[in-house]
């Protein structure tokens with residue numbers, strides 16, 4: 001169970017107004033950045049487009065069963081179920097978001113395909129091998145024990161199942177300077193993120209848990225316009241945030257959220273992090289007759305010879 005769980009819930013409760021009114025999260029069911037390709041000019045369309053883009057990366061089909069780890073208010077799971085007709089389970093520790101996701105699924109008419117459970121994605125209680133895709137969009141950044149998430153994803157995935165994580169990865173080479181590390185820490189503190197990984201750290205973690213075919217793709221150019229919206233909000237509201245926080249005009253969580261967003265943008269401009277999509281596959285079961293298969297009944301294997 002993640003140790004920083006309450007901090008995450010407090011962050012999303014404290015920034016509920018900001019996400020709804022400044023990010024238009026409820027319009028798109030999205031608490032993530034948008035994906036801008038050539039055709040997209042509009043913020044809400046870009047938020048929705050992120051789901052479509054990632055669904056194509058993962059290769060979602062109607063037969064898939066998706067676990068949306070840290071599902072927010074359910075937009076991705078709902079849109080995928082609606083578009084592909086597949087089943088999805090949204091997992092989230094923030095109770096008001098789970099309730100909002102259930103209502104949204106009902107309104108979209110997909111409550112027969114999608115269920116939302118209030119649980120920690122490092123310990124979901126879902127059955128072994130029950131899903132074909134684990135989808136984590138800007139959610140693993142919020143957990144202290146990322147290895148526990150990867151282990152749980154591996155457990156709930158059926159053999160051959162696919163894992164997709166889209167989030168902010170810290171530059172590996174050259175590593176951030178000490179001043180940049182401090183800025184990254186300000187961002188992490190304000191957004192309830194215990195820490196960010198580098199691409200190499202993810203790769204090692206995934207291989208250690210038995211994932212194969214690990215790929216990491218930098219999609220920052222497609223996400224950058226979405227950051228411009230945040231840049232604009234930070235310019236408008238950021239300068240007053242520290243003073244308003246001290247005066248008690250702005251509560252600590254939304255004030256720190258703004259201060260963190262400003263640090264995030266500075267660190268993006270400095271190249272200290274990039275928006276990346278990590279995909280990996282749980283190995284398929286070995287084909288019948290390959291070593292490691294169960295011994296057929298009545299057959300006693302020979303002792304290995306030396």
Ligand SMILES: C[S@@+](CC[C@H](N)C(=O)[O-])C[C@H]1O[C@@H](n2cnc3c(N)ncnc32)[C@H](O)[C@@H]1O
Pocket residue numbers: 002008012029030031032069070071072073074075076091092093094097119120121122136137138139142143
């Ligand atoms: C930035 S939001 C992204 C939500 C959603 N994936 C989206 O893209 O709209 C992160 C989400 O992860 C959830 N979350 C963070 N840590 C979690 C954990 N340990 N278990 C389950 N959910 C978690 C938060 O409650 C929040 O809904």
